[in-house]
Amino acid sequence: MLSIQHLTKIYSPGGVKALDDVTFDVPKGQFLAVIGLSGSGKSTLLRCINRLIDPTSGAILLDGQDITRANTDEMRRVRRRIGMVFQHFNLVHRSSVLTNVLAGRLGYINPAWSLINRFPKADIEKAKKQLERVGIGDKAEQRADALSGGQQQRVGIARALMQDPDIILADEPVASLDPVLAHSIMQHLEKINKEDGVTVLCSLHFLDLVHRYADRVVALNNGQLVFDGLPSEIDDKKFKEIYGKDAERVG
Amino acid sequence: MEKKTSPLRSLCIALAVIAALVIYAYGFQVTKVSLEETSNPIRQERFIRILRALAKPDLITYEKEEFIVEAPIQIPCPTGGAQSHAPDTSKPYITVTPACAEPKGEVTIEGFNFEPNTNGPLNFIPPSGVSLKMESIQTDSSGHFLITTNLPKRPSDEVQTIRAITRRNLGAPHFSRNAIETWEKIVETVFLALLATTFGVVFAVPLSFLAAKNIMSPINSPLTSVALSILFLPTGLALGWQVSGKIGELSQTVGDSVPINLVGVVLIPVILWYAIRWALPPVEETTPAAALRAARLTVLLFALLLVIVFLFLLANLAGLMGNAVIASLGAFGFLGKFLASLGELLRFSITLISALTGAGIVNTIAGKLGQNIAEKTSAPVNRIVNLTLGALAGAVLFALIGAGIDWLYELENPFYTFTLPSLIGAVAGFITASALSRNATLPIGLVIYMVTRTIFNALRSIESLVMVIVFAVWVGIGPFAGVLALALHTIASNAKLYSEQVESIMAGPIEALTATGANRLQTIVYAVIPQIVPPFISYTMYRWDINVRMSTIIGFAGGGGIGFLLQQNINLLNYRQASAQMLAIAVVVASMDYLSSAMREKAV
Ligand SMILES: Nc1ncnc2c1ncn2[C@@H]1O[C@H](COP(=O)(O)OP(=O)(O)OP(=O)(O)O)[C@@H](O)[C@H]1O
Ligand SMILES: [Mg+2]
Numbered sequence A: 001m002l003s004i005q006h007l008t009k010i011y012s013p014g015g016v017k018a019l020d021d022v023t024f025d026v027p028k029g030q031f032l033a034v035i036g037l038s039g040s041g042k043s044t045l046l047r048c049i050n051r052l053i054d055p056t057s058g059a060i061l062l063d064g065q066d067i068t069r070a071n072t073d074e075m076r077r078v079r080r081r082i083g084m085v086f087q088h089f090n091l092v093h094r095s096s097v098l099t100n101v102l103a104g105r106l107g108y109i110n111p112a113w114s115l116i117n118r119f120p121k122a123d124i125e126k127a128k129k130q131l132e133r134v135g136i137g138d139k140a141e142q143r144a145d146a147l148s149g150g151q152q153q154r155v156g157i158a159r160a161l162m163q164d165p166d167i168i169l170a171d172e173p174v175a176s177l178d179p180v181l182a183h184s185i186m187q188h189l190e191k192i193n194k195e196d197g198v199t200v201l202c203s204l205h206f207l208d209l210v211h212r213y214a215d216r217v218v219a220l221n222n223g224q225l226v227f228d229g230l231p232s233e234i235d236d237k238k239f240k241e242i243y244g245k246d247a248e249r250v251g
Numbered sequence B: 001m002e003k004k005t006s007p008l009r010s011l012c013i014a015l016a017v018i019a020a021l022v023i024y025a026y027g028f029q030v031t032k033v034s035l036e037e038t039s040n041p042i043r044q045e046r047f048i049r050i051l052r053a054l055a056k057p058d059l060i061t062y063e064k065e066e067f068i069v070e071a072p073i074q075i076p077c078p079t080g081g082a083q084s085h086a087p088d089t090s091k092p093y094i095t096v097t098p099a100c101a102e103p104k105g106e107v108t109i110e111g112f113n114f115e116p117n118t119n120g121p122l123n124f125i126p127p128s129g130v131s132l133k134m135e136s137i138q139t140d141s142s143g144h145f146l147i148t149t150n151l152p153k154r155p156s157d158e159v160q161t162i163r164a165i166t167r168r169n170l171g172a173p174h175f176s177r178n179a180i181e182t183w184e185k186i187v188e189t190v191f192l193a194l195l196a197t198t199f200g201v202v203f204a205v206p207l208s209f210l211a212a213k214n215i216m217s218p219i220n221s222p223l224t225s226v227a228l229s230i231l232f233l234p235t236g237l238a239l240g241w242q243v244s245g246k247i248g249e250l251s252q253t254v255g256d257s258v259p260i261n262l263v264g265v266v267l268i269p270v271i272l273w274y275a276i277r278w279a280l281p282p283v284e285e286t287t288p289a290a291a292l293r294a295a296r297l298t299v300l301l302f303a304l305l306l307v308i309v310f311l312f313l314l315a316n317l318a319g320l321m322g323n324a325v326i327a328s329l330g331a332f333g334f335l336g337k338f339l340a341s342l343g344e345l346l347r348f349s350i351t352l353i354s355a356l357t358g359a360g361i362v363n364t365i366a367g368k369l370g371q372n373i374a375e376k377t378s379a380p381v382n383r384i385v386n387l388t389l390g391a392l393a394g395a396v397l398f399a400l401i402g403a404g405i406d407w408l409y410e411l412e413n414p415f416y417t418f419t420l421p422s423l424i425g426a427v428a429g430f431i432t433a434s435a436l437s438r439n440a441t442l443p444i445g446l447v448i449y450m451v452t453r454t455i456f457n458a459l460r461s462i463e464s465l466v467m468v469i470v471f472a473v474w475v476g477i478g479p480f481a482g483v484l485a486l487a488l489h490t491i492a493s494n495a496k497l498y499s500e501q502v503e504s505i506m507a508g509p510i511e512a513l514t515a516t517g518a519n520r521l522q523t524i525v526y527a528v529i530p531q532i533v534p535p536f537i538s539y540t541m542y543r544w545d546i547n548v549r550m551s552t553i554i555g556f557a558g559g560g561g562i563g564f565l566l567q568q569n570i571n572l573l574n575y576r577q578a579s580a581q582m583l584a585i586a587v588v589v590a591s592m593d594y595l596s597s598a599m600r601e602k603a604v
Helices: A042-049 A072-079 A097-105 A111-115 A121-133 A149-161 A179-196 A207-213 A236-243 B007-030 B035-039 B041-055 B177-210 B223-253 B258-279 B290-376 B379-409 B414-435 B444-460 B464-475 B479-503 B507-515 B520-557 B562-571 B575-603
Strands: A002-011 A016-026 A031-036 A057-062 A082-085 A167-171 A199-203 A216-221 A224-229 B060-073 B093-097 B106-112 B119-125 B132-138 B145-150 B160-175
Touching: A002 A042, A016 A042, A016 A216, A031 A042, A031 A179, A031 A207, A031 A236, A042 A167, A042 A199, A082 A149, A082 B507, A097 A121, A097 A149, A097 B520, A111 B520, A121 A149, A149 A179, A167 A179, A179 A199, A179 A207, A216 A236, A224 A236, B035 B041, B041 B575, B060 B093, B060 B106, B060 B119, B093 B160, B106 B160, B132 B145, B132 B160, B160 B177, B177 B444, B177 B479, B177 B520, B177 B562, B177 B575, B223 B290, B223 B379, B223 B414, B258 B290, B290 B379, B379 B414, B444 B479, B464 B479, B464 B520, B479 B520, B507 B520, B520 B562, B520 B575, B562 B575
Parallel strands: A016 A224, A031 A199, A031 A216, A082 A167, A167 A199
Antiparallel strands: A002 A016, A002 A057, A216 A224, B060 B160, B093 B106, B106 B145, B119 B132, B119 B160
């Protein structure tokens, strides 16, 4: 369903080549892990897919539609099908948890109604249900910054779920969390992947998480795709290719 | 380890010290620092007198009762000796010994039976009847006083008079006229600051977004859109202006019929509600058919016209009701007047707002059209369109600037203010268009950002005390000029402060909401505004504080408020009166200071 073709991104001041001719396909319902060293281009890749970053060249086909050519209106329709979960959660701190979750509906709601801060009743019900689903139904009225990191990330997931997404992009969703919380967040993503059939693209730092949750791995090094296969195929040789020859396996 | 000081370094330090000496010496000279002046006894005496007057602010007075007692005096002594003077010793009386003396001779004046502990002047009354003050009297606890003084140098054949006056306070103390005036003016001052802050903030908040780099810099448009916008912008302004003007005229015809206005004001919102509900469904999963979209657009335009009608009727109604209740409200008549003024203000702003709205709508349409042209046309067609539009837009833009210059400087030379700018603009537009590649966009957001920034910085550097002089010429000396000056300054400086806050918000939430498909408006409402509310409140309080301070002195330059009164009293050397005003200012400023910091703490 998602096809990345010759994707290249050069950041204009400085000319850093963050993505270099990256090509791969993601079938529907897959849990794809994106790995690579810091600075290898994982975030750039994920952000190109929903055009938070405009790629320099190449194509991104979502069900045959080239996202890189979509205009503003088309982009709105594309983006609302793609949920995103962030390393630093990116919640609006001073707003309530419920408002943060409801924000996931903004792509569907007529902007004129947002001006007076109105969401349809059905959306509010739905937001509460999503919060129940991620296990923090009782926190709906609290301010987002009153929550712990793990809880904030669940709000982030609930917000993405509000979009009824076909794809979820998760950019190091557990890098700011302790290992126990990391597993609980990853389990939520796994559940969404398995139960709802949502395709997940998730960049990860820890190989044990990759082995435990991912169906498939792509690895980036210096913007280039250096590995595309099953988690179990990452042997020591491959590992050194991905992380450099001085790297030691810990996970 | 010891650091070696190089001779060059020592020399530099020496030079710096000498330079500092020279700078301060020159500073002393130009600011005329003079210790001699401060120790000059005449000046010191004057200074102390003022200080003492200032220490006794004119706030409270009493009803006074005066006792006037006179005694004759002859200057010089007549040949037959002085006439005897036998005062009535049952009443207050004074004795003068001796009863005659040479000019400037010494006499002793003694008073008896006065009210205890009162004071007043001791005057010398020559035949002309004027009153010359000789001394001050202070009676003791038994109502007695004794003064030895020199007579004035006023010889006369006639008998002259020495008059002792003592005053006694009667009844309870009450506020003096000056205190009441001060109170009225301080109220005027506080409200001047309130209005200026309110008006200023209302404009500064939306403008601050235009001056925030993080909001504006992602706004890029293809040249086609920008050019079309520039071409149509004046049309949009004129259209909005004309339409609202026409509706305004129409609404005037029913201007004094309360029922019609009332029905309109009640009915129109109901119609609007249903129209908007239909035309803007809250959620839409798929793009509707073109026909439906066109129908909705028509309904929305119609709704917009209705809004204008509604606002005009509302203005009518406010005026009618306000004027009707002025008489019946008595002391609260100002409420009616306020309502009527609100109506007028509304009527005045509708025209402006609809002109801007017209410009906005036309601008959006032009932008969309431009986007479509840029996307849908083949490369050569696109190029030709861009070159033509670029040249045209450049010409219009420069011609408008030329017209502005012509208006300001009255050059009345169309070659320099119309032909030449249009030509230059056309060439510049043409060059820009030909330099841009097909998919290139213009950083229109950054341009707007820089223009607004520059305007704010320029306005901010003009103190409101200077601005008020201009406004006083325009609307007359008084508090209104002060309101305008302070409001303008508030717009400029708060828009700057606000925009800095907008720039310092966290980008994460904006990114997250953009990723959900929210458009720019929605990201501002849901990700930007929640983050900026506390600093905006805090800066607004801060500005209110400053405006109260400024409004106390803006009267010095013709801006009304207590400053005007203060300045008058200082010029008339009424230091006791001025002191009351200074005291009032101090109290108001201090309490505003306290209030605003307390509220700021609450808000954050
Ligand atoms: N806005 C930007 N401007 C210029 N260069 C950038 C920008 N963002 C990222 N880069 C550069 O692009 C490269 C890829 O960055 P990216 O953030 O995609 O890496 P990453 O794999 O997500 O790293 P990390 O694991 O640290 O998050 C890096 O070299 C980075 O310095
Ligand atoms: Mg990253």
